[in-house]
Amino acid sequence: MLNWVLFLPLLGALGLTVVPAHRNDLTRGLTLAVMGVQFVLAAWLYGQFQAATGALQFETRIPWIPQWGVYYHVGLDGLNLLLVLLTAFLGPLVVAGAFSAITTGVRLFYAMVLVLQFAMVGTFLAQDLFLFYVFWEAMLIPMFLIIGIWGGERRLYATFKFVLYTAFGSILMLAAVIYIAYTVYTATGVPSFAIADLYRGGWSLEVQSLLLAAFALSFAVKVPMVPLHTWLPDAHVEAPTAGSVILAGVLLKMGTYGFLKLGLPMFPEAALLFRPVLMTLAVVSIIYGALLALVQEDIKKIVAYSSISHLGYVMLGLVSYDLMGIQGGIIQMVSHGLISGGLFLMVGMIYERCHSRDLAHYGGLARLLPGYAVFFMLLTLASVGLPSTSGFTGEFLALLGAFNAGWAELPHATWPLALAATAVLGVVLGALYMLRLAGRLLFGPARAPHLPLAGLSRREGAILTALVAAIFLIGLAPGPMLEKTEASALEIQSILNAARPAGGTP
Amino acid sequence: MNLDMLVGLLPEHLLLAGILVLLVTELATRHAVSPLPVALLAVAAAMAAALGLAGEGYTAMPFPEQFVMDPGRAVAKAVLLGLALPVLLLAGEARADGRFAMLLLSSLYGACLVVSAGNLVTLFLGLELLSLPVYALMVVGSRRPESAEAALKYLVLGGAGSATLLFGISLTLGATGSLSMTAFTGAAAGPEPLAMAAVTLVLAALMLKAALVPFHGWAPDAYAGTGVPVTAYMATVIKGAVLLALVGVFEGARLAPALVGLTATLALASAVWGNLAAMGQRGLRRMIAYSSIAHAGFLFFVLLGEPAGRLEAVVFYVLVYGLANLLAFACLPSRGDEGTRDHLDRLRGLYRSRPAAAILLAVAMLSLAGVPPLPGFVAKFFIFKNVVEAGYTAWAVAGLLASYLGLFFYLRVIRIMFMEEPAATKGDTRGGVLAGVAGVVCVAAVAAVTLFPGWLLARL
Numbered sequence: 001m002l003n004w005v006l007f008l009p010l011l012g013a014l015g016l017t018v019v020p021a022h023r024n025d026l027t028r029g030l031t032l033a034v035m036g037v038q039f040v041l042a043a044w045l046y047g048q049f050q051a052a053t054g055a056l057q058f059e060t061r062i063p064w065i066p067q068w069g070v071y072y073h074v075g076l077d078g079l080n081l082l083l084v085l086l087t088a089f090l091g092p093l094v095v096a097g098a099f100s101a102i103t104t105g106v107r108l109f110y111a112m113v114l115v116l117q118f119a120m121v122g123t124f125l126a127q128d129l130f131l132f133y134v135f136w137e138a139m140l141i142p143m144f145l146i147i148g149i150w151g152g153e154r155r156l157y158a159t160f161k162f163v164l165y166t167a168f169g170s171i172l173m174l175a176a177v178i179y180i181a182y183t184v185y186t187a188t189g190v191p192s193f194a195i196a197d198l199y200r201g202g203w204s205l206e207v208q209s210l211l212l213a214a215f216a217l218s219f220a221v222k223v224p225m226v227p228l229h230t231w232l233p234d235a236h237v238e239a240p241t242a243g244s245v246i247l248a249g250v251l252l253k254m255g256t257y258g259f260l261k262l263g264l265p266m267f268p269e270a271a272l273l274f275r276p277v278l279m280t281l282a283v284v285s286i287i288y289g290a291l292l293a294l295v296q297e298d299i300k301k302i303v304a305y306s307s308i309s310h311l312g313y314v315m316l317g318l319v320s321y322d323l324m325g326i327q328g329g330i331i332q333m334v335s336h337g338l339i340s341g342g343l344f345l346m347v348g349m350i351y352e353r354c355h356s357r358d359l360a361h362y363g364g365l366a367r368l369l370p371g372y373a374v375f376f377m378l379l380t381l382a383s384v385g386l387p388s389t390s391g392f393t394g395e396f397l398a399l400l401g402a403f404n405a406g407w408a409e410l411p412h413a414t415w416p417l418a419l420a421a422t423a424v425l426g427v428v429l430g431a432l433y434m435l436r437l438a439g440r441l442l443f444g445p446a447r448a449p450h451l452p453l454a455g456l457s458r459r460e461g462a463i464l465t466a467l468v469a470a471i472f473l474i475g476l477a478p479g480p481m482l483e484k485t486e487a488s489a490l491e492i493q494s495i496l497n498a499a500r501p502a503g504g505t506p
Numbered sequence: 507m508n509l510d511m512l513v514g515l516l517p518e519h520l521l522l523a524g525i526l527v528l529l530v531t532e533l534a535t536r537h538a539v540s541p542l543p544v545a546l547l548a549v550a551a552a553m554a555a556a557l558g559l560a561g562e563g564y565t566a567m568p569f570p571e572q573f574v575m576d577p578g579r580a581v582a583k584a585v586l587l588g589l590a591l592p593v594l595l596l597a598g599e600a601r602a603d604g605r606f607a608m609l610l611l612s613s614l615y616g617a618c619l620v621v622s623a624g625n626l627v628t629l630f631l632g633l634e635l636l637s638l639p640v641y642a643l644m645v646v647g648s649r650r651p652e653s654a655e656a657a658l659k660y661l662v663l664g665g666a667g668s669a670t671l672l673f674g675i676s677l678t679l680g681a682t683g684s685l686s687m688t689a690f691t692g693a694a695a696g697p698e699p700l701a702m703a704a705v706t707l708v709l710a711a712l713m714l715k716a717a718l719v720p721f722h723g724w725a726p727d728a729y730a731g732t733g734v735p736v737t738a739y740m741a742t743v744i745k746g747a748v749l750l751a752l753v754g755v756f757e758g759a760r761l762a763p764a765l766v767g768l769t770a771t772l773a774l775a776s777a778v779w780g781n782l783a784a785m786g787q788r789g790l791r792r793m794i795a796y797s798s799i800a801h802a803g804f805l806f807f808v809l810l811g812e813p814a815g816r817l818e819a820v821v822f823y824v825l826v827y828g829l830a831n832l833l834a835f836a837c838l839p840s841r842g843d844e845g846t847r848d849h850l851d852r853l854r855g856l857y858r859s860r861p862a863a864a865i866l867l868a869v870a871m872l873s874l875a876g877v878p879p880l881p882g883f884v885a886k887f888f889i890f891k892n893v894v895e896a897g898y899t900a901w902a903v904a905g906l907l908a909s910y911l912g913l914f915f916y917l918r919v920i921r922i923m924f925m926e927e928p929a930a931t932k933g934d935t936r937g938g939v940l941a942g943v944a945g946v947v948c949v950a951a952v953a954a955v956t957l958f959p960g961w962l963l964a965r966l
Contacts, residue, residue, distance in 0.1 A: 021861075065884070065960035068891075108857070108924075134878040141877060144917065148925045156925060163917060171910040175903045178887065182894045 002058040013114035031110040035091035042088035054487035069191030074125040078488025098242040116142035129193040151238040158238035165231040169218030176214035208270035222255030236304035241348025249341035268499030286312030290429035317398030325401015332394030342467040354450040364446030390474035514568040514575040517552040524548020532604040541607035542598040553587035574624040589828040595944035597735040609639035617747040644732040656731025663724040667714035674707030691759035719776040729795035738835040742828035776803030777908035790848040811892030818966040823885040834870035836945035837863040840938035855928030875916035881955040
């Protein structure tokens with residue numbers, strides 16, 4: 001069943017090749033149907049997922065290159081469960097959101113969206129480092145085309161910057177992957193890329209540090225963490241709406257997921273060494289991203305920079321090593337995917353109507369487009385972290401984790417607590433820039449570059465309703481999700497804590 | 507009469523039979539007859555014979571110390587012969603005559619000889635037989651003055667390479683008293699100055715034939731100056747055969763420590779320079795020439811690895827790299843002036859006019875760039891895995907970083923095809939039927955290698 005979830009989009013992309021080029025309606029319908037079925041299957045798997053165990057579920061393991069110990073090995077655990085669900089949930093919304101925006105090269109566009117969906121789900125599901133790398137890199141090319149063909153004016157610059165940044169990180173990761181495979185083989189005599197085996201790599205601290213540096217560079221580019229973030233605003237601004245939604249909704253989570261699944265637990269000793277740096281960069285990303293968002297005049301750029309800030313919380317939660325923090329990080333990943341995905345969709349909707357993203361051109365949309373304004377306000381409040389929305393759950397848990405860890409370490413070090421305290425500032429800044437955006441866009445004298453404005457269509461309303469419902473669901477009832485992630489998060493936590501010197505913090 | 511002389515040389519005999527049939531038809535008929543069916547049949551039969559021998563695990567020395575046949579070599583031959591099939595289809599598209607087919611088959615005979623060489627003289631003969639017909643192939647049927655220039659350049663530099671190789675072989679004879687490969691590999695491991703000089707000369711000759719920096723100057727002109735089928739042949743089969751010769755001469759021996767630095771530096775320089783120079787090229791053939799310089803660099807890294815895995819890595823790489831190149835050539839517009847039909851300007855907006863060709867060409871470019879899940883990635887992984895296993899991690903990291911440089915220009919081709927408007931006067935960008943068949947054959951093989959790399963690696 002899990003394999004169906006994974007391969008359905010690829011089959012869909014192959015199916016599109018036989019659809020006649022001019023049948024755009026058929027192409028759209030088929031893609032939406034594929035994505036819809038994928039989501040239903042993923043939701044069913046979520047329902048069947050057993051919370052009690054941290055072991056892999058719905059596992060498939062088939063030899064792929066047995067000589068090298070490479071297996072096609074996929075499975076669900078508490079770490080990737082919610083992210084797969086998020087990806088499958090955003091899929092149909094992205095497809096539906098692009099119905100009116102993409103009018104040229106429709107078939108290629110949806111084929112690329114489907115291939116990208118396949119690669120993203122594959123990256124989350126992969127339990128074999130080789131397979132993970134293959135999927136990880138395979139995400140690059142569809143995104144390259146999506147930004148480069150259907151993007152804005154500076155799309156070529158943006159897409160090359162995106163690919164060259166990410167590929168640089170991955171090439172060093174590839175070197176690390178090869179080295180890891182070789183050392184595991186010499187140590188055990190059995191070639192293996194299974195991630196579970198690699199948690200017990202047993203490298204010296206120096207080697208671990210180099211390997212983690214290679215992985216961390218690759219992941220940090222993707223997250224992105226300051227100072228490796230400069231590709232993000234360009235890519236987001238130039239990408240078509242669907243590209244932005246996928247980028248913000250799912251692709252950025254690859255970086256944080258990579259830290260959680262691979263970077264930290266594979267090299268726990270080195271991770272301990274890197275922890276202050278990662279934590280500092282996380283807080284810097286929170287504050288710096290928020291400050292940048294505060295001064296932008298381009299609506300899309302505000303949302304883009306807010307992503308940098310929000311993913312800082314994820315990193316902060318993960319490196320807190322606190323159970324709350326790790327789970328908060330996971331929830332925050334999902335929450336950010338929904339909120340920023342929704343915001344990018346809404347920016348896209350207004351852009352389709354007025355062909356401008358300049359904040360100065362707008363005002364008083366609450367009077368012009370009341371329905372739009374309601375949804376925008378809800379998403380804004382969720383982004384700010386209003387209690388009862390998912391934004392609150394994620395940020396609160398991540399910060400709580402950081403504080404828990406900080407208190408516990410207080411006898412030895414004050415910096416974790418100081419950093420956690422600084423991170424809270426980000427919440428205030430977040431409220432500032434989001435309310436500035438909403439205030440100038442929705443209120444004040446009513447104006448827009450293109451009048452009259454058409455109200456939200458039924459399709460747009462349905463997309464936004466689904467998103468807002470999901471945001472409130474996580475905000476009001478995060479319990480079941482936390483339960484399902486707990487066992488796996490505990491496992492990662494125990495691996496991380498095992499590396500700490502005895503007599504340290506609990 | 508030894509049966510091994512018949513069975514062990516079966517692929518070669520079939521090629522020879524093909525050449526004879528072509529020769530007789532050429533003499534016996536007045537009208538031009540397409541040589542394509544005979545040539546395709548001969549090469550396919552030779553490939554099938556090689557695969558059959560590999561499947562049987564056939565191991566023999568039909569000519570002791572001269573000609574060696576074992577399953578690994580049989581697969582290598584099958585790969586080279588298999589790569590020649592799309593080349594023949596491309597040649598058919600360009601309406602090549604009987605002379606073309608005969609020369610190509612002779613050159614393939616040389617390639618098979620190179621793979622089986624058990625002795626330095628056989629190797630030399632094979633390399634000569636491999637390249638001599640190509641000097642002629644470059645000018646046959648071409649009316650462009652550049653072709654003659656390119657052929658002359660290739661001839662002079664190829665001659666210099668052969669002379670260097672002969673010099674190295676004679677020094678080997680002087681140092682060890684033997685011409686066998688084992689004597690050479692023994693000398694390669696030792697510290698004796700004369701033997702070291704011999705090894706260096708042989709290495710330099712092979713570097714020249716494979717177009718490694720700083721011996722690469724001939725490649726761009728030669729590749730761009732000739733017809734597309736010949737370029738495709740040079741970039742795939744010839745390059746592959748030279749690299750297999752390299753693996754053959756160093757069989758079973760680790761590279762002497764004194765040579766590691768030299769080889770790795772030149773390999774890295776090739777990879778870096780090839781990838782940098784390719785960025786600014788305007789024609790696909792010139793770009794592929796620089797890309798092939800870079801790939802020769804990656805392939806030379808194989809010498810750093812343990813001897814045991816070299817042949818497998820090179821055969822896999824040659825197959826994957828060759829398929830990608832042939833796929834790219836098969837997708838080119840097949841009409842128009844031979845000198846400019848590969849210009850990247852003509853590919854502008856190709857996706858609009860020929861979506862399938864644009865997608866296949868993009869697949870070829872991405873495989874050459876080594877982007878997963880395409881097989882170029884597995885091939886590169888294999889080479890650098892061997893390098894890391896031999897303990898040269900720093901060189902492997904440098905090599906991988908060099909491969910990163912290549913990403914830009916491969917993506918540039920994709921940008922031109924997908925993200926730019928078609929040129930106003932684009933001319934006829936249609937492809938031909940035979941080239942289309944070649945493309946389909948290649949893409950089917952690429953798909954098979956992508957999905958089942960393990961199956962293939964188990965049989966190398």
